[in-house]
Amino acid sequence: MSSPEEMPQAATPGAVPSPTGIVVGVDGSEQSTCALIWAAREAKLRKVPLHLVTAYTVPIFAASGLDGGYATVDDDVIRQGAEAILREGAAKVAHLEVEMDARVENGDAAGVLVELSETAELLVFGSRGRGGFMGRLLGSVSTALPAHAKCPTVTVPLSCAPRMSEGPEGAEAISKLEKVVTVGVDGSDQARYAVLVAAEQAERSGCTLRIICAVQPYTGSLAWMPAPVDREALFTEIQEQLDAGEKWLLNHFPKLPMEVTLVEGSAVETLVEATKTSELVVMGTRGRGGFAGMLLGSTTEGVRHHAKGPIMVVHDREDPRQGDRSAFGPLLSV
Template sequence: MNTTKRPIVTGIDGSGEALDAVRWAGRAARLRDVPLEIVHALDFPALLAGGVVPPPEEMKDTLRAHGQRYLRAAQEIAEAQGTTAVTTRLDPDRAAQALIEASRTAALVVVGSGGRGRLTGLLAGSVASAVGAHAACDVVVVRGDSWDDPEVADRPVVAGIDGSEPSARILAAAVAEARARKTRLVVVHASADEPRPETEPHLDPQAATEAGEQLLGELTGEHEAGGITVERVVVRGHPRRELIERSATAQLVVLGDRGRGGFPGLLLGSTGQALLHNAACPVYLVRTVS
């Protein structure tokens, strides 16, 4: 084990969704041969009476004791996935802030799709949304009810490629995941994206399909000899709809945290937001801006 590698970081709050994230993160750490760090946020800022009066130490001690129990249980779950280098940490901050800060030195942050304090009707938890938008590294949001089933190992990794500048980075992450999981990779380009600026030339459907095939051929050509099967798919459809549908038969969907139509200040692309709320499997968001 090379413990000098950047760790995978995951958060635990005692919820079932967080335990799913620990299981997924534990397996990912084993596949990558990297350490795993499990963080429990104590959320002391929420206890400030009137925003200024700190809580009594007895209350803090109780929260620490609960947090240590959560961490011990999470560590046992992680080690059961074959992860050998597991560390745990209590953080006094709020969950999202603690994980975003940890992302500065992490290889990957893994979060559950919801958690304690989730508002009724909120499909992707506020922590998952905040970390997906603000983390300094790639983020995985563990979604779906069947990702842990044994037969899921035979499902492909699906990558959404839109032709934007970060497409090569997204593809590289997807290839690495497919290789680690010893499964095939399906690279999808949906050519009927959002309306194009008037300055861009309009392509008829046949030309758009040919352009998409050329794009995927150029991007994937160098990877096909790398020991995995790569399937290229060009469709006339909206990316979010296509990727959501394919997530039902995938073990992981990989895409960029911002899309081709992104603009300065856009924290998470519309396709990423849609997948965080509706995907049937874990979603891997590749950090595309530094």
């Protein structure tokens, strides 16, 4: 591993290999520091390289005075500032002794990170970034990444800072966490793939897998329906599908401890609450249909915006393990 002083390099097209481990966005803000520490710990757990990345564009200002034209900021000055931020970040996680490199990219931060996600195993970033290097890497960029990244993404909110501390504060914060990876399900294909990813994460980290399905409470908004909803029958049907799903999952992860919980309540509120005590909460994207109330899609954004802990967002993709799901009992076609 290169020393933090030597590591940051200017990115030259074709000169730097595409990352295959964990990519973390760094911009010098507190948010990105939280994300960096989480990513470094995860890289150590997975035994994969950690890639620190920051990106910038050179600002162009309209020239003032009698002469027309434009003035630009010195590219070298900006790049040197970016390299300094990467060196500082690398120094903060050097004690974890993970294989690590860093790069400065010239371009739109969201576009750069999405491109790197093509080969990365995981993309990690902070949320609600303000200030920091050029004020560009985090914030609104973190909202765009889960929707467009080609690999799973993890958003680490600033409220996780106590968990990332190496001192007594960190030990106390971690002691309040349950050794649990939580995943939200709604019966969709997207949720089933998210469950597989969550199970792998729980197994890797020695956690219990907690599967939660939240069904929206009956409200007056359903008064237009031609027949009243039989809530008891609905819950019975969903529970049968959850039980079948648990059997299927145990077939693929026979030694993994797991809990399956069916609750009546807001999916967003239920999963936000879970972020307070879970090591990680995993969600799919673009859930359609599924159990009443449709857990995924806009719910994913709602949870991310209010989360108190790391959130992993997983895009749907083909997985051969899903092929035998129907053999274990009823499932909802969506």
